[in-house]
Amino acid sequence: MAIYKDDRVTLSPEDIPKKWYNIAGDLPVPIPPPLNPATNQPSKPEDLEAIFPKGVIAQEMSTERYIDIPEEVRDAYMMLCRPSPLQRARRLEKFLKTPAKIYFKREDLSPAGSHKPNSAIPQTYMNMKEGVENLTTETGAGQWGSALALSCAHFDMKCTVFMVRVSYDQKPFRRLIMETYGSKVHASPSKETAYGRQVLQENPDHPGTLGIAISEAIELCLEQPNTKYSLGSVLNHVMLHQTVIGQEVKQQLEQIDTVPDYMIACVGGGSNFAGFTFPMIGDKIKGKNETEFLAVEPASVPSMTKGELRYDFGDTKGMTPLLKMYTLGHDFVPSSIHAGGLRYHGMAPAVSKVAELGYVTPISYEQSETFEAAVTFARVEGIIPAPESSHAIKAAIDKALEAKKTNEEKTIVFNLSGHGLLDMGGYGKYLHGDMNNTH
Amino acid sequence: MAIYKDDRVTLSPEDIPKKWYNIAGDLPVPIPPPLNPATNQPSKPEDLEAIFPKGVIAQEMSTERYIDIPEEVRDAYMMLCRPSPLQRARRLEKFLKTPAKIYFKREDLSPAGSHKPNSAIPQTYMNMKEGVENLTTETGAGQWGSALALSCAHFDMKCTVFMVRVSYDQKPFRRLIMETYGSKVHASPSKETAYGRQVLQENPDHPGTLGIAISEAIELCLEQPNTKYSLGSVLNHVMLHQTVIGQEVKQQLEQIDTVPDYMIACVGGGSNFAGFTFPMIGDKIKGKNETEFLAVEPASVPSMTKGELRYDFGDTKGMTPLLKMYTLGHDFVPSSIHAGGLRYHGMAPAVSKVAELGYVTPISYEQSETFEAAVTFARVEGIIPAPESSHAIKAAIDKALEAKKTNEEKTIVFNLSGHGLLDMGGYGKYLHGDMNNTH
Numbered sequence: 032m033a034i035y036k037d038d039r040v041t042l043s044p045e046d047i048p049k050k051w052y053n054i055a056g057d058l059p060v061p062i063p064p065p066l067n068p069a070t071n072q073p074s075k076p077e078d079l080e081a082i083f084p085k086g087v088i089a090q091e092m093s094t095e096r097y098i099d100i101p102e103e104v105r106d107a108y109m110m111l112c113r114p115s116p117l118q119r120a121r122r123l124e125k126f127l128k129t130p131a132k133i134y135f136k137r138e139d140l141s142p143a144g145s146h147k148p149n150s151a152i153p154q155t156y157m158n159m160k161e162g163v164e165n166l167t168t169e170t171g172a173g174q175w176g177s178a179l180a181l182s183c184a185h186f187d188m189k190c191t192v193f194m195v196r197v198s199y200d201q202k203p204f205r206r207l208i209m210e211t212y213g214s215k216v217h218a219s220p221s222k223e224t225a226y227g228r229q230v231l232q233e234n235p236d237h238p239g240t241l242g243i244a245i246s247e248a249i250e251l252c253l254e255q256p257n258t259k260y261s262l263g264s265v266l267n268h269v270m271l272h273q274t275v276i277g278q279e280v281k282q283q284l285e286q287i288d289t290v291p292d293y294m295i296a297c298v299g300g301g302s303n304f305a306g307f308t309f310p311m312i313g314d315k316i317k318g319k320n321e322t323e324f325l326a327v328e329p330a331s332v333p334s335m336t337k338g339e340l341r342y343d344f345g346d347t348k349g350m351t352p353l354l355k356m357y358t359l360g361h362d363f364v365p366s367s368i369h370a371g372g373l374r375y376h377g378m379a380p381a382v383s384k385v386a387e388l389g390y391v392t393p394i395s396y397e398q399s400e401t402f403e404a405a406v407t408f409a410r411v412e413g414i415i416p417a418p419e420s421s422h423a424i425k426a427a428i429d430k431a432l433e434a435k436k437t438n439e440e441k442t443i444v445f446n447l448s449g450h451g452l453l454d455m456g457g458y459g460k461y462l463h464g465d466m467n468n469t470h
Numbered sequence: 471m472a473i474y475k476d477d478r479v480t481l482s483p484e485d486i487p488k489k490w491y492n493i494a495g496d497l498p499v500p501i502p503p504p505l506n507p508a509t510n511q512p513s514k515p516e517d518l519e520a521i522f523p524k525g526v527i528a529q530e531m532s533t534e535r536y537i538d539i540p541e542e543v544r545d546a547y548m549m550l551c552r553p554s555p556l557q558r559a560r561r562l563e564k565f566l567k568t569p570a571k572i573y574f575k576r577e578d579l580s581p582a583g584s585h586k587p588n589s590a591i592p593q594t595y596m597n598m599k600e601g602v603e604n605l606t607t608e609t610g611a612g613q614w615g616s617a618l619a620l621s622c623a624h625f626d627m628k629c630t631v632f633m634v635r636v637s638y639d640q641k642p643f644r645r646l647i648m649e650t651y652g653s654k655v656h657a658s659p660s661k662e663t664a665y666g667r668q669v670l671q672e673n674p675d676h677p678g679t680l681g682i683a684i685s686e687a688i689e690l691c692l693e694q695p696n697t698k699y700s701l702g703s704v705l706n707h708v709m710l711h712q713t714v715i716g717q718e719v720k721q722q723l724e725q726i727d728t729v730p731d732y733m734i735a736c737v738g739g740g741s742n743f744a745g746f747t748f749p750m751i752g753d754k755i756k757g758k759n760e761t762e763f764l765a766v767e768p769a770s771v772p773s774m775t776k777g778e779l780r781y782d783f784g785d786t787k788g789m790t791p792l793l794k795m796y797t798l799g800h801d802f803v804p805s806s807i808h809a810g811g812l813r814y815h816g817m818a819p820a821v822s823k824v825a826e827l828g829y830v831t832p833i834s835y836e837q838s839e840t841f842e843a844a845v846t847f848a849r850v851e852g853i854i855p856a857p858e859s860s861h862a863i864k865a866a867i868d869k870a871l872e873a874k875k876t877n878e879e880k881t882i883v884f885n886l887s888g889h890g891l892l893d894m895g896g897y898g899k900y901l902h903g904d905m906n907n908t909h
Contacts, residue, residue, distance in 0.1 A: 034483050034484060034486070034544060034545055034548050038483055038548055039483050039548060039551075041480065041482065043480065044473050044477060044478050045473060047473070105473065106473055109473050109477055109478060110561070110851065110852055111852065112478075112555070112579075116551070122549070122624075137551075140551070140579060142852045142853040142854065142889070143852075144891065181852050184848070184849040184850075184852070185561075185852060203894070203898075204643070204891065204892075204894035204895075207894035207895075207897050207898045207901070208854060208891065208894060208897075210897075210898070210901050211845060211848050211849075211854055211894070211897045211901065212848060212849060212854075213849055406650060409623070409650050409651060410623040410650075410651060410652055411623070412549065413549055413550065413581045413582075413620050413623070413624060414581040415581065415647060415650055415651075450581070452583065452643065452647065452891055452892060453643075453891060455642070455643035455646035455647060455650070456643075456646075458646050458647075458649075458650045459642075459646045459649070462646070462649050462650065
């Protein structure tokens with residue numbers, strides 16, 4: 032088997048994008064703004080200043096199509112091994128006996144093991160520039176928390192992470208990763224906040240949810256001096272930062288003269304999906320491609336396939352503004368699936384709007400189906416994927432098998448949002464027959 | 471901070487070396503051959519055919535300076551993200567306030583998380599070509615076992631791994647990684663072999679050693695039909711395969727017009743050290759550089775700094791040929807340090823010969839010193855290193871601090887042989903003050 036030019040499409044460090052892409056600059060209608068729950072009026076920048084630095088708020092509300100990436104952020108991106116390769120899954124194609132071409136973007140190669148640092152780094156940078164000393168955040172599976180911990184070490188800031196309790200227990204190594212980077216980690220619901228203590232009183236065995244962890248992180252942020260909050264998904268500025276992925280993918284696809292039939296990514300809050308697809312969706316809005324964009328979610332957390340599109344809180348207690356999004360309700364407690372990063376009741380307003388306009392096809396799979404796809408991918412391509420990313424792999428495999436049926440040389444590109452080396456507990460349960468569709 | 475040309479030096483997939491470098495072709499004296507313990511005469515190829523395929527034996531005994539890398543192996547190397555980048559540790563330099571330039575080779579980026587697949591792949595390939603169906607092996611920390619499991623999945627072969635018991639317990643995820651790739655894993659000493667049962671009878675709580683695990687793997691290989699054995703270090707063919715690392719480093723250093731003052735790697739059995747340094751040591755033998763080559767080992771497993779250079783068994787029971795190497799004695803039981811891959815009583819005969827001839831400077835450090843260096847590296851460069859690689863990092867930091875004292879712009883290049891994401895248990899103990907120098 033010779034080495035072909037599109038087996039691994041790479042870019043140089045100098046090619047790290049110089050701008051993020053803001054889809055708000057291309058949508059025919061605005062992304063619905065967050066609403067202040069006290070007034071039901073759009074949140075003003077001042078409403079958000081208690082938790083976010085001004086630079087982040089400006090990005091959150093911007094409708095500029097392109098926003099400069101500061102040089103210090105590009106430099107940190109380079110440390111994270113950006114640009115990441117676009118790799119051909121030649122063995123998977125051969126294994127499936129499909130005429131389809133399958134490519135995947137290697138967001139698993141960052142030191143944190145996922146795409147999350149792409150936003151953690153600029154958020155931390157902007158906080159640092161404004162003299163903030165501490166950041167608080169929530170994390171599910173631990174990938175966001177690890178990324179923020181890495182970024183805070185990089186910019187010499189303190190960090191406190193509230194980690195969803197069931198993931199804190201399932202994934203002990205992620206907590207230790209955050210501590211190695213110098214952060215403090217609490218299992219949520221925790222005794223550190225009034226809200227955490229309230230939840231524990233009602234149910235001492237509460238497994239936790241991202242919604243509750245967000246509430247705790249915001250409460251601590253409001254109490255502690257010189258502290259801001261950092262969110263790993265959902266909001267516009269996070270989607271914006273993540274488009275470094277999709278901007279690179281565009282360059283890489285142009286290098287091999289390829290336009291995908293399908294672009295596929297998993298969805299929890301929407302950050303890797305948006306980052307990966309928005310530049311190409313922006314092109315589609317302008318009539319430049321016919322690509323179909325698949326957003327893949329767990330069947331047990333079906334915000335896009337079964338949720339309602341309405342204003343809802345981003346967290347469980349009701350401390351965030353109201354966001355217009357596909358939601359299962361902010362009280363929704365997802366089952367204890369191993370894809371912890373996808374256990375979120377809502378969906379980014381930007382992703383929700385793009386889906387509402389008809390540019391996104393949502394799909395859902397049960398947990399066992401995704402682990403089956405993951406093990407196949409590991410044995411055939413050699414990379415053990417994150418349980419979250421395995422949702423995208425499953426969909427990519429299904430599209431490749433469809434193409435086999437119809438004998439069409441479709442081009443399928445998915446985002447490998449992370450590796451699964453810290454999720455081996457889940458793999459262990461699957462391999463030993465201990466897995467069902469809820470835990 | 472702008473992005474500089476040497477911040478990350480990359481090569482294209484087409485630049486994956488086409489040949490391995492065999493230092494036996496350049497040494498002024500032969501590497502001492504293995505001895506058949508029954509006759510005390512050099513092992514004949516036929517002696518080794520029970521455990522190795524002919525292709526491996528031929529490589530083991532070759533004195534050809536260059537040996538072709540088969541296309542199927544280069545193709546698999548590409549899947550492993552070869553060529554790996556050579557990265558500048560600019561932040562570490564800044565943190566240490568040193569005038570030295572520090573570079574590191576990213577062997578942590580393979581899906582198995584270390585340099586080990588560089589030999590696992592060609593060994594599995596050669597076995598497959600000769601119709602072998604099963605491979606047995608031993609593993610300490612699990613990095614070799616994971617690499618062989620990955621390779622056996624790649625070439626569709628079965629694999630049984632004997633994992634040193636203390637590492638099996640300390641690092642549960644590595645076992646699950648091997649199982650995800652489709653291999654079978656036993657904690658060694660195990661009940662699967664007569665020797666294992668014998669060891670357990672004498673000491674039911676034996677923590678295991680690489681030496682014992684090798685004995686078990688060889689015993690099973692000899693019993694089971696159509697089965698060969700695969701070794702992760704020590705022997706010449708493994709050193710040979712690993713020179714894909716050093717060959718790339720040579721190209722990368724030429725790209726940035728740099729000759730290192732120091733090349734540094736950790737040593738357990740010698741595989742990453744040899745792979746990383748042999749091409750440049752070969753040049754030094756020919757008078758082409760003045761680089762100093764540092765081999766860094768744990769103070770609690772000091773084969774090079776305190777061992778004897780003599781013929782000794784490669785395993786504990788005495789099933790392997792006798793190898794001329796720096797050794798602590800094949801009965802040596804290393805303390806339960808977290809750098810499991812370095813818990814080996816001996817040293818590759820090729821590395822031992824090169825050291826005997828004066829081309830290697832051995833250094834040792836205590837476990838806590840290496841974890842201190844590791845945490846510094848993680849917080850400053852963002853990558854959590856393997857405990858094994860942290861020995862090299864500690865030495866690199868020390869050389870950088872020396873250069874600071876003497877105000878010399880030394881160039882230091884070390885091999886980041888693996889990441890530490892599966893070793894977070896060790897980091898946890900260090901961070902919580904539970905670590906000493908033996909466990």
